[in-house]
Amino acid sequence: MNLKDENLNEEMTENSSPEMDFEGEEPQVGSDDQKLAYEVADLKDKYLRLYSDFENYRKRTAKERLDLISTASEDVLSDLIPVVDDFERAFKASENEEEVSKVREGNYLIFQKLVKILGSKGLKPMEDLIGKPFDAETQEAITQIPAPSAELKGKVVDVIEKGYVLGDKVVRYAKVVTGA
Numbered sequence: 001m002n003l004k005d006e007n008l009n010e011e012m013t014e015n016s017s018p019e020m021d022f023e024g025e026e027p028q029v030g031s032d033d034q035k036l037a038y039e040v041a042d043l044k045d046k047y048l049r050l051y052s053d054f055e056n057y058r059k060r061t062a063k064e065r066l067d068l069i070s071t072a073s074e075d076v077l078s079d080l081i082p083v084v085d086d087f088e089r090a091f092k093a094s095e096n097e098e099e100v101s102k103v104r105e106g107n108y109l110i111f112q113k114l115v116k117i118l119g120s121k122g123l124k125p126m127e128d129l130i131g132k133p134f135d136a137e138t139q140e141a142i143t144q145i146p147a148p149s150a151e152l153k154g155k156v157v158d159v160i161e162k163g164y165v166l167g168d169k170v171v172r173y174a175k176v177v178t179g180a
Contacts, residue, residue: 080119086110126174127165129156138163140173147179155179 087110094103126138133155134141142160147153156176163174 005014076117076121079121080114083110083114083117086113122166123171124165126165129159129163129176132156134176134178137174138165138170140178141178142175144178144180152179 019047090103090106090110093106097103129139131152139156145157147155147157155178157179158177159174160177161172164171
């Protein structure tokens with residue numbers, strides 16, 4: 001090695017910082033305090049990156065959830081638009097119709113179409129409640145009347161409004177009259 005190379009080598013070692021990291025190698029540090037300071041700085045950097053990644057994840061999932069909620073009803077609404085069209089046509093047709101039975105039959109067909117669409121989306125009516133024991137989990141007692149027979153005591157006597165379930169979740173509680 002010549003004198004020029006020795007001077008250049010000395011300058012490089014003097015100018016290099018102990019905290020510089022070359023391709024994942026441990027830095028050349030002199031004391032334990034410097035090592036600890038480097039480790040603390042490294043851990044802070046990792047923590048900040050992890051925290052930033054988590055915040056980005058949280059914001060992204062919140063945005064996705066809002067998008068999902070805003071567009072979730074789109075499918076149901078697009079299926080219900082033809083029912084609205086049917087009602088509009090039925091109203092126009094019933095203006096000149098004198099036979100009530102034809103109007104009633106048309107309305108019933110539209111009603112069946114609506115029920116079929118709601119059923120395809122998972123909405124099911126609560127059926128056969130009369131004569132069954134009152135269930136506070138799925139029913140709301142509107143009033144209590146004297147039971148017409150001894151076997152209807154504590155049971156549903158009449159249904160004022162049907163209840164509906166979506167999967168296992170009650171969407172609307174059945175409003176019932178119970179026997180006392």
